[in-house]
Amino acid sequence: MQERVKKPQFDVVGTRPVRPDGVDKVTGRAKYGADLKMAGQLVGKVLRSPHAHARIKSIDVSKALALPGVKAIVTRDDFADQASEFVPAGEMLINYRDVVRNILAREKVLYEGHAIAAVAAISEKAAIAALDAIKVDYEVLPHVIDEIEAMKADAPLLQEDMITQGVTPAPTKASNVAKRVEFTLGDTAKGFAEADVIIEREFKTKAVHQGYIEPHACLASVSEDGSADLWTTTQGHWVKRAHCAKLLGWDVTKIRVTSSEIGGGFGGKTVIYLEPLALALSKKAHRPVKMVMSREEVFKSTGPTSGGTVRVKMGAKKDGRITAAEGEIILQAGAFQGSPVQPACMCAFANYDLENVKVIGFDVVSNRPKVAAYRAPGGPISTYGVESVVDELAEQLGIDPIDLRLKNAAKEGTKAAYGPKFGPVGLVECLEAAKESDHWKAPLGPNQGRGIAAGFWFNIGGETTVSLQLNEDGTLTLMAGTPDIGGLRASLCMMAAEELKVDVHKIRPIIADTSSLGYNFLTGGSRSAFSSGMATVEAARSIVKQACQRAAKLWEIPEEAVTWEDGEVRPAGENAGKHKPMTLSDIGKIAGKTGGAIVGYAAISAQGAAPSFGVHIADTEVDPGTGKVTVTRYTAIQDAGRAIHPSYVEGQFQGGAVQGIGWALNEEYIYGPDGKLQNAGFLDYRVPVASDLPMIDTIIVEVPNPRHPYGVRGIGETPIVPPMAAIGASVRRASGVRFFELPMSPPKVLKAMKAAGKA
Amino acid sequence: MRYEKPTTVEAATALLAGQGARVLAGGTDLLVQMRSRVLSPDVLVDIKGIDATRKITKDASGYTIGAAVTGAELKEHPTLSKDWPGLVEAANLIGSTQVQGRCSLGGNLCNGSPAADSVPGMIAAGAVATIAGPKGTRTLPVEDIMLAPRKLALTAGEFIVSFKIPARPAHGGDAYLRFIPRTEMDIAVVGCGVALALDAGGTCTAARVSLGAVAARPLLVEDGAKALIGTKVDDAALAKLEAAVRAACKPIDDKRGTVEFRIDVAGTLAKRTAKIALERARKV
Structure with missing residues (x-):
């Protein structure tokens, strides 16, 4: 792997120690969502809608409740209705009125797989028998799956009272269009008038699932005094605590939530599905209740991200200067409003320094599961369209696609169409690294092509709490509250070790539960290494300050006369007296005698998250006899700000690239005319397997974020933004055909190549 | 549900003649269908206790391959891959390495999927199935066994004991x-x-x-x-x-x-x- 990491001026940051959670994971000891067991636990299962759209006339659970071994059943009647209220959840907004309807359908079922009732029974068999015995009387309604169909005036309405927001004057009739958004900068009409070349294209993308290997799972135990323990696989246990408390009408302090190890989340585990059901069942049954989804339930009832329609129009001068850009982005929200159309619009043209931009977006409901965040939500969809048009501009203008991007690249001082001015950003550096890479210069074989695309993601900070304890033997315990989905614990220990000049393996990290630490917003928005890292550094510096105070006390000199140098507490200068310098280990041993335990605590709202740009190069080979696209070489280049643990930065680049490759080539939600999902399993929902891919090469670019003590930028999401357009551009050159629809699956590719006389 | 593991062909055919009986060979399709509630048989008749279903024999006329011989065993046979590499490769495409330890030619055929990998391999090789039933034994070319998805030319009580693969021609x-x-x-x-x-x-x-x-x-x-x-x-x-x-x-x-x-x-x-x-x- 090529690296552009500058020679580290650090002892620990930038090195590659073994991760603290690694051994338990590879030996199977780590406890994931479904791994905890409690004495007397019941099996919880969910009854789900077989219809895409139906009114629920009645639900009769009496026969099911009378069955042997059935201990509790909950339905819509067990949850109070909620007022319409939007709250942040990751990078998306949720509305409790919709959440309470998504966890258990109320007036209607809005998609196949929509939960209707949950049962708790003494065995899986008894629980399944109970599900079979629940009688639901449906009035089946016409359904609509496609977002363009759903926008039509005569489409079946999901919510009879939905009036499109963001339109003036407000429409008088309800529709499936929840919201219209618009971002403008300059005057696009003027910009297009100046253009020598204008390209206007429409792109279609399909709904794709996050595809985490671990299904949703939780275990809830509600005590007779009303306090509850909830063990769950999640990206944010404080956020889940808040959602559960709200839906159940309980105080948050009554619910202690522990996040298990997490087998992938990618945004999809920021949402509650089973947790309020398990808590309500446990309260009713007076026993712990464990719930684990099947893979089919995961596909039909959770996740995915939006499919959509993206229209892009861009104009450029002969010299490659882009004069205007317009986009229209229509995204599926699923059954309830709240697609990532806003970030999709904001991201669309963020790669470029443009004077004239206009982006309009629509959030459209249809009879699909409610979309959840998926790695840079919305960004990959709009960027696929924009970067594909940029590639076509380069082709038409006869300009190298890297040079065209360099001519227009966003840089420090660029005003983004969505508002802010960028600080120091690394797109130019990434493009230059691409241009200099071995990959970009390597020869291609027959039926092979090379494509390139850029991508951007905002990244966020937010509420974060970290506690760092100096133990009595000088070791340290680090408590963070952002679940570790990509090597976070390793990175936090490394930042603490760097500050404290201790061996990184002397710091044991845990992800604390909601009752053990102050509030933490969830792991999302690529915030955890940035925000929890910032809090860790603050906590470590507090330890140093306290160590100096303890030494001052011991040496009976003023605090100002003690300094921290090279990992030691030392008397500052000759006047401070001759005292033997002390390490943190020495200080830990005397903590009890000098004032008690030494704990560094940081409760912050992390500010100054900086965006990360990336550039991906893809080589593909297209089989003219079958239309099959094989990725033959792939390089992901991205600005990490500072790579704390380069292996996990590379892992994020690789993982995002692989998910993007799946999105580009084979992944899609396939619906039948009956509105039912036809491929709710990993056999026919084709994520790439290891043998499908070459090793994904990585190049880490470092343009430090000045707002973080070590220069960290969030890096987890950007890597899924460029792949679809990079693969599209590559397939264009390999096959001679340009595609405007994802996935570029073999039947579509072969058909288009035949039509173009290329097969 | 009852599980039976007969050791003779006669005992197996008698069990299979009963209501709701299914043959269990490797189980790599059957058990998955049972778990997803597609099938719920009353009696599972495990044919792996019958010697003839579990061995490969070779003579001048070719190979006799037991219906429950696994994909991995086909691959490990000292000469089969040399004589009929296409057939072995087809069988080895079924599932994963773990599945290869269980899946069989008989199961792959009798699951009744038109997409079964080993079946075109067997048909090309000219494989003929030996079928045991309550009325005795008969043979049928593999291409005549599957009639339609999930529909076979086997009658009540019949099951495939083995396949006869001809000797490879000189060239x-x-x-x-x-x-x-x-x-x-x-x-x-x-x-x-x-x-x-x-x-x-x-x-x-x-x-x-x-x-x-x-x-x-x-x-x-x-x-x-x-x-x-x-x-x-x-x-x-x-x-x-x-x-x-x-x-x-x-x-x-x-x-x-x-x-x-x-x-x-x-x-x-x-x-x-x-x-x-x-x-x-x-x-x-």
Whole structure:
């Protein structure tokens, strides 16, 4: 792997120690969502809608409740209705009125797989028998799956009272269009008038699932005094605590939530599905209740991200200067409003320094599961369209696609169409690294092509709490509250070790539960290494300050006369007296005698998250006899700000690239005319397997974020933004055909190549 | 549900003649269907206790392969892969490495999927099934066993004990290729098995061409064989093979591929498979 990491001026940051959670994971000891067991636990299962759209006339659970071994059943009647209220959840907004309807359908079922009732029974068999015995009387309604169909005036309405927001004057009739958004900068009409070349294209993308290997799972135990323990696989246990408390009408302090190890989340585990059901069942049954989804339930009832329609129009001068850009982005929200159309619009043209931009977006409901965040939500969809048009501009203008991007690249001082001015950003550096890479210069074989695309993601900070304890033997315990989905614990220990000049393996990290630490917003928005890292550094510096105070006390000199140098507490200068310098280990041993335990605590709202740009190069080979696209070489280049643990930065680049490759080539939600999902399993929902891919090469670019003590930028999401357009551009050159629809699956590719006389 | 593991053919046929009985060989399809509540048999008749279902024997007339011999055992056999590499490769495409430790030729055929990988491989090789039933034993060519999806030409109480694979001809070779959108862990969108024999001068004297996943049942394409027999399997013959194979396809549109795509790819695969079989025939 090529690296552009500058020679580290650090002892620990930038090195590659073994991760603290690694051994338990590879030996199977780590406890994931479904791994905890409690004495007397019941099996919880969910009854789900077989219809895409139906009114629920009645639900009769009496026969099911009378069955042997059935201990509790909950339905819509067990949850109070909620007022319409939007709250942040990751990078998306949720509305409790919709959440309470998504966890258990109320007036209607809005998609196949929509939960209707949950049962708790003494065995899986008894629980399944109970599900079979629940009688639901449906009035089946016409359904609509496609977002363009759903926008039509005569489409079946999901919510009879939905009036499109963001339109003036407000429409008088309800529709499936929840919201219209618009971002403008300059005057696009003027910009297009100046253009020598204008390209206007429409792109279609399909709904794709996050595809985490671990299904949703939780275990809830509600005590007779009303306090509850909830063990769950999640990206944010404080956020889940808040959602559960709200839906159940309980105080948050009554619910202690522990996040298990997490087998992938990618945004999809920021949402509650089973947790309020398990808590309500446990309260009713007076026993712990464990719930684990099947893979089919995961596909039909959770996740995915939006499919959509993206229209892009861009104009450029002969010299490659882009004069205007317009986009229209229509995204599926699923059954309830709240697609990532806003970030999709904001991201669309963020790669470029443009004077004239206009982006309009629509959030459209249809009879699909409610979309959840998926790695840079919305960004990959709009960027696929924009970067594909940029590639076509380069082709038409006869300009190298890297040079065209360099001519227009966003840089420090660029005003983004969505508002802010960028600080120091690394797109130019990434493009230059691409241009200099071995990959970009390597020869291609027959039926092979090379494509390139850029991508951007905002990244966020937010509420974060970290506690760092100096133990009595000088070791340290680090408590963070952002679940570790990509090597976070390793990175936090490394930042603490760097500050404290201790061996990184002397710091044991845990992800604390909601009752053990102050509030933490969830792991999302690529915030955890940035925000929890910032809090860790603050906590470590507090330890140093306290160590100096303890030494001052011991040496009976003023605090100002003690300094921290090279990992030691030392008397500052000759006047401070001759005292033997002390390490943190020495200080830990005397903590009890000098004032008690030494704990560094940081409760912050992390500010100054900086965006990360990336550039991906893809080589593909297209089989003219079958239309099959094989990725033959792939390089992901991205600005990490500072790579704390380069292996996990590379892992994020690789993982995002692989998910993007799946999105580009084979992944899609396939619906039948009956509105039912036809491929709710990993056999026919084709994520790439290891043998499908070459090793994904990585190049880490470092343009430090000045707002973080070590220069960290969030890096987890950007890597899924460029792949679809990079693969599209590559397939264009390999096959001679340009595609405007994802996935570029073999039947579509072969058909288009035949039509173009290329097969 | 009852689980039975008879040790004789007679005991097995008696159990299978009862209501709601299913044969359990490797279980790699059956157990999955039971867990997903597609099937709920009353009696599971595990045939692995019967010696004949679990062994491979070789004599001058060819091989007899037990219906419950696993994919891994086919691969590990000292001579089978040399004589019938296409058949073994086809069987080894079923599932993952773990599944290969259980899955069998009998199960792959009797699961009744038109996309079963080992079936076109067996048909191309000229495999004949030995079927035991309450009225005794009969034989049936593999191409005549599956009638339609999940529908077999077996009657109540019958099960496949073993398959007879002929001895490889002097200059004979076989091959199997399938098309899947991935590289593994998938189900054939199109499968194609070809076996052919050459004379000393390199002219094709016999051929069998079989297709999977392009019709309601695996096909033996007689016109495909005719396109090759009497030729040197040159480009002209391969073009005729391609046309014959495409003409034989009667596929459906589904989530795994369109009618048009399956017909196109069947032709492409037939040519590629025949070329591999030809190379193998020339080497022996």
